[in-house]
Amino acid sequence: MTKRHHEGPEHSSLSKSHKKKRINSFPDLSNNPDNNEFNILQGYRTIDNDVDKQKVDSTRNADINIAVTKLNDIDSLFNKTVGIQANRNSLLAYDSRAMLNVSELAQISIRSLKLNESKKLLNCDDVVNSMKKWMLEEYLKDNNIEVEDDDSEDLSDHEQNHEEDYTQDQFDEASGGNNDTKKITQREKKRTALAKYESFTDFFHFNWYKLGCLYKQVSLKPNLVEHMLGPLDVERKKRVYTAKTKSDVSNSKSTTAEKITNETLNDSVSTTTPEQVKLCFKILKQKMGYKSINLFKFIIDPESFSNSVENMFYISFLIKDGRLVMETDPDDGFPTIRLIDRLPKDSHARETEIQRRIEMPLNHIIFQLDIPTWEKLIKYFDIKTAFIRR
Structure with missing residues (x-):
């Protein structure tokens, strides 16, 4: 028992010295540049995590000291990056993100307007x-x-x-x-x-x-010589009482509302747009057939500018529905209109023509017609009477 008692401490001292020797065998990383860069990055990550947690506390407590403390920590970490010779792009990226988070934290705290020394709202x-x-x-x-x-x-x-x-x-x-x-x-x-x-x-x-x-x-308001509103002289109006007159019903004539029938109702209603479009198509087919005519000679009414605009409006529906074709006159370059060609009698050719018309692209053209232009067109084409008479 005595021998074991002496061997125990001796063995313990050997093991302690052995552990101490193993610990001292590790290299010193305090002066290693890579280790410093790792510590700085770890510091930036710690600041980001703390700021995320303290945003909620700043909303409740409104303490600007938290943002000031974190800003000082970021400044100290940034000063440590000056001595690093390696690539600093990653460190600068972490620094920018940390500054952004601290700025958001400061914005939350500043909303409380802590103006006195105790960092609380003014009373x-x-x-x-x-x-x-x-x-x-x-x-x-x-x-x-x-x-x-x-x-x-x-x-x-x-x-x-x-x-x-x-x-x-x-x-x-x-x-x-x-x-x-x-x-x-x-x-x-x-x-x-x-x-x-x-x-x-x-x-x-x-x-x-x-x-x-x-x-x-x-x-910093300007000085005024007198009041801008000036003197107000308000007089109270006297109330005038008037005697009520009795209406004499016995001598007046009795009047009744005019009775309206279907015939009188149809006569009073103006012609609708679809009927006007059909009228324009009917007049063009009767007078010109499948021949082309100058667009302006067809729509312009020399006696009414409004009718000329309405005629152009009605013709646009016929062109959009594929009833008319608008082309360019090869001689003078003015637009002309005509009825679309009839479909061929052959069934195969008829289907081919229908498919071609369906697939034909549509072009949108905007005409601007004002009174001076309307008068010039009347003189240029020597229009005496309207082609479309209502």
């Missing part, structure tokens, strides 16, 4: 009480009213001695790492001093002239 009561203090200066001075105002920048001896008892670690922990305890304490003292002005509520005690001058100076 509306503090603003109102500060305005009261400023507007009550003349009133308090004239009436010899003293308001205890202890919003000095220096802390009292008791508070200073109390702060000296804190160690540096406790001070950093209480201020959130930013050493803002002194500023927060001063802000609370100012808020307590401003709260004493809440009791002043009389409208005439405040110097509104000072506030008006301040608004005039800040708003």
